[in-house]
Every structure is written in structure tokens, then in C-alpha cells.
Amino acid sequence: MRILVDMDGVIADFEGSFINLWKQQYPRQAYIPLEDRKTFYLLHQYPQELQPLAMEIISAPGFYRGLDVIPGAVEALHEMVNLGIDVRICSSPARDYHNCVLEKYEWVDEHLGSDWIGRMILTEDKTLIRGDILIDDRPELPGSDTPTWEHVLYDQPYNRAVGNKRRLTWQNWKTVLKEVLPLEQR
Amino acid sequence: MRILVDMDGVIADFEGSFINLWKQQYPRQAYIPLEDRKTFYLLHQYPQELQPLAMEIISAPGFYRGLDVIPGAVEALHEMVNLGIDVRICSSPARDYHNCVLEKYEWVDEHLGSDWIGRMILTEDKTLIRGDILIDDRPELPGSDTPTWEHVLYDQPYNRAVGNKRRLTWQNWKTVLKEVLPLEQR
Numbered sequence: 001m002r003i004l005v006d007m008d009g010v011i012a013d014f015e016g017s018f019i020n021l022w023k024q025q026y027p028r029q030a031y032i033p034l035e036d037r038k039t040f041y042l043l044h045q046y047p048q049e050l051q052p053l054a055m056e057i058i059s060a061p062g063f064y065r066g067l068d069v070i071p072g073a074v075e076a077l078h079e080m081v082n083l084g085i086d087v088r089i090c091s092s093p094a095r096d097y098h099n100c101v102l103e104k105y106e107w108v109d110e111h112l113g114s115d116w117i118g119r120m121i122l123t124e125d126k127t128l129i130r131g132d133i134l135i136d137d138r139p140e141l142p143g144s145d146t147p148t149w150e151h152v153l154y155d156q157p158y159n160r161a162v163g164n165k166r167r168l169t170w171q172n173w174k175t176v177l178k179e180v181l182p183l184e185q186r
Numbered sequence: 187m188r189i190l191v192d193m194d195g196v197i198a199d200f201e202g203s204f205i206n207l208w209k210q211q212y213p214r215q216a217y218i219p220l221e222d223r224k225t226f227y228l229l230h231q232y233p234q235e236l237q238p239l240a241m242e243i244i245s246a247p248g249f250y251r252g253l254d255v256i257p258g259a260v261e262a263l264h265e266m267v268n269l270g271i272d273v274r275i276c277s278s279p280a281r282d283y284h285n286c287v288l289e290k291y292e293w294v295d296e297h298l299g300s301d302w303i304g305r306m307i308l309t310e311d312k313t314l315i316r317g318d319i320l321i322d323d324r325p326e327l328p329g330s331d332t333p334t335w336e337h338v339l340y341d342q343p344y345n346r347a348v349g350n351k352r353r354l355t356w357q358n359w360k361t362v363l364k365e366v367l368p369l370e371q372r
Contacts, residue, residue: 002314002330086330088314093291097303102288105279117283122308128188128274128316129309130331144188144272145316 001181002131003080004090004121009137010154011073011089012107014058017066018042021057029053037158040138059096064103069111072170077112079174085181090121090129090136133180135168150180187367188317189266190276190307195323196340197259197275198293200244203252204228207243215239223344226324245282250289255297258356263298265360271367276307276315319366321354336366 008014015034022031032045039045046054057063080087089108094100101122108116121129126136127143134141137154139162141147153159153167168176194200201220208217218231225231232240243249266273275294280286287308294302307315312322313329320333323340325348327333339345339353354362 095303097291098288101291102284105283105287117281118310120308120310121314122306123315124304124306128307130314130316130334148316 001084002086002088002133004088004126004129004131004134004136004149005077006134006136006138006154007089007091007104007107008067009070009156010135011070011077011111012064012067013070014067015042015156017063017068018054018057021063022054025057026053035157037156038161040158059094059099061099062103064100065106065110067107070170074111076170076173088119088121088129088131089116090123090126090131090134092124092126093122133177152176152180187270188272188274188319190274190312190315190317190320190322190335191263192320192322192324192340193275193277193290193293194253195256195342196321197256197263197297198250198253199256200253201228201342203249203254204240204243207249208240211243212239221343223342224347226344245280245285247285248289250286251292251296253293256356260297262356262359274305274307274315274317275302276309276312276317276320278310278312279308319363321359338362338366 005011015037019031019034022029029050037045042058043051043054077087089112091104093104104122105117105120108120123129125143126134126141127145127147129149131149133152134147134149135152135154137156137159139153139159141151151165153162153165155167155169166176166179191197201223205217205220208215215236223231228244229237229240263273275298277290279290290308291303291306294306309315311329312320312327313331313333317335319338320327320335321338321340323342323345325339325345327337337351339348339351341353341355352362352365
């Protein structure tokens with residue numbers, strides 16, 4: 001049983017960290033609170049004149065490395081491994097990869113531990129990666145192949161319009177995955 | 187038809203670049219010429235007292251980014267794409283990932299072009315990646331799954347002991363792949 005786990009919006013708090021930096025750097029500018037976020041790409045919901053400011057935050061050195069942990073994520077991933085699940089971190093780097101690729105490795109090293117480096121998979125096309133489940137906050141995962149995995153949505157305000165998929169958070173993941181996996185048999 | 191292509195020893199000249207740096211930095215020390223290399227990991231063939239010097243070269247900032255292109259590799263990969271093959275770069279970063287991960291992306295960006303960044307897959311376990319062929323210089327590719335791909339060896343002196351696999355170089359790749367793929371029909 002292999003579970004692929006996305007990073008941003010699933011274990012690394014892209015949205016929360018962005019808002020904190022925005023408030024620090026532009027305290028007089030309005031921002032979109034998480035509960036009002038409707039689009040998968042954060043930039044798409046900001047007015048055009050604010051997009052360069054937002055882009056500057058997310059492409060700055062240290063942004064990806066500095067992302068907060070989504071509460072419960074680290075404990076859940078360690079528990080999955082203890083349950084005998086083959087967990088892999090499966091992430092698509094930003095197109096502007098320069099301040100992203102290495103920092104994703106550093107983030108996993110810092111928050112999950114150096115033995116998790118071997119579990120990292122970076123790919124733009126997740127349909128090429130073999131697994132039973134992909135936990136991802138992105139509404140749709142386009143790619144070349146028909147996935148081997150079931151896409152389980154990590155529940156976020158910006159993906160609530162998706163109705164046809166199982167969804168979970170790190171608060172209820174065991175209950176949700178028990179519908180799919182024989183977790184209790186391990 | 188998807189071909190996964192490894193980087194070091196296949197498109198990026200790890201061995202040749204190492205020898206050049208060794209000669210520059212330790213001109214009085216002996217080194218192992220490529221034709222005498224017998225082990226997949228270069229360090230394993232150096233005497234223990236020289237291993238720290240070798241390690242210093244391959245873990246230094248700029249080593250992976252500065253690797254020379256293996257002659258013919260870039261032309262072959264572009265030609266594969268023109269033949270309609272779905273080519274992906276499939277590489278396993280060094281355990282000490284710090285000066286490796288980002289530099290592999292930079293190398294591909296510089297030598298293959300920025301539109302190849304989306305073709306990058308970094309993973310320690312290549313058996314998880316779906317493809318028809320993996321071109322790799324490593325004698326064996328251990329992993330969790332039975333691969334979907336056929337491993338075609340990129341011929342190198344240090345993998346000549348492997349007898350049961352197809353092998354190719356960028357000089358004869360089309361002839362070799364024609365045994366497997368209907369290249370001429372495209």
C-alpha cells in the first residue's frame with residue numbers, strides 16, 4: 001500500500017505562510033483570507049495590480065523552506081509509516097524552480113527528518129508515479145497517463161467546488177482512509 | 187511511448203568532469219582513467235585515503251551544474267522528441283542533496299532548454315516511475331516495484347560486467363531502440 005502525499009497545501013502551509021508575509025510586508029494592503037479563497041492558484045484570485053507583490057513573496061529565497069507545517073501533518077505521516085504504509089512525498093515544483101526545488105528538500109529534511117529525503121519525488125506529472133492513493137489539494141491533476149492512484153483531496157476552501165472525490169484533513173485522515181484501506185488489519 | 191533518461195553517466199559526464207577537476211586540484215595524485223573504471227560508484231574504486239579528496243570534488247557547489255554534456259546526448263534527446271517519444275529526465279539525487287538537486291535543474295535548463303524543466307523527475311526509486319524504457323548506466327536499479335520499463339544500459343566501462351541487458355550509446359541509440367520500438371513508423 002503506497003500513499004503519495006503532496007506538499008504545498010497538504011503538509012506545508014503555503015496559504016497561511018503567504019498571508020503572514022503579506023501582512024508583514026504590506027500591512028495596509030487587503031488580502032484574501034483563507035476561508036474566502038476560491039482558486040487553486042493563489043495569484044489568480046488577486047487583482048492584477050497586486051499580483052506582482054504576491055509573486056515577489058512566493059518566489060523569494062526562503063519562502064518554500066520557511067513554510068509552516070500544516071498542523072497534524074508530520075504526526076500523520078509518521079503514523080502512516082508505522083502502520084506499514086509506503087509513504088512518498090510527491091511534489092510539483094514551481095515553474096520558476098530556482099528558489100523552490102532545493103528548499104523543498106530542505107523543508108522535508110527539517111520537518112520530517114533526513115531519512116525522508118529518500119521518499120521525495122519531484123515531478124510535474126504525477127500520473128506517471130505509481131501509488132494507491134494521492135493526497136493532494138489540487139482539484140484536478142492533469143497528466144499523460146490514467147493514474148494508478150485514487151486522488152483523495154486534502155480539504156481546503158479553494159477546492160470545495162469539487163464534489164466527486166473523497167476528501168480528508170489531518171484531523172480525520174484515519175477515518176477516511178479506513179473506507180479505502182484495511183488500516184486496522186496492520 | 188515513453189523513455190526515461192538518467193542524467194549522470196548518460197547525458198551528464200560525471201566521470202570525465204571528475205577526472206578534469208582531479209587533475210587540476212591534485213596534479214601529482216594518480217587517478218583511475220575511465221577505461222579502467224570497474225565500480226558503479228566512483229568512490230568505491232579509489233583507495234580509502236583518497237576518498238575524502240574525491241568526495242570533496244563531487245560534493246562541492248557547482249560540480250553537478252558544471253558537468254560536461256556527454257557527446258551526442260543533447261542531439262539524441264531532441265531527436266527523440268521529434269520522433270514523437272515522450273522523453274523524461276529521471277534522476278536520483280546524491281544522498282547529500284544540498285549541492286545536487288537545484289544544480290540538476292539548472293543543468294537541464296542550460297543544456298536542454300527551459301521547456302525541459304517540466305520533463306524532470308527526481309526520485310530515489312525509479313521503479314515507481316511509469317515508462318517503456320529507462321536508459322541508465324547503473325547496472326541494477328533496485329526499488330519497491332517491478333518496473334514497467336525495460337532497463338537499457340547506457341554503455342560505460344564500469345557496467346561492462348552486466349551481460350543480460352540491451353546497451354546503447356548516443357552513437358548507436360537509434361539502431362538499438364529500433365529493436366524495441368517502431369521508430370521508423372513515426
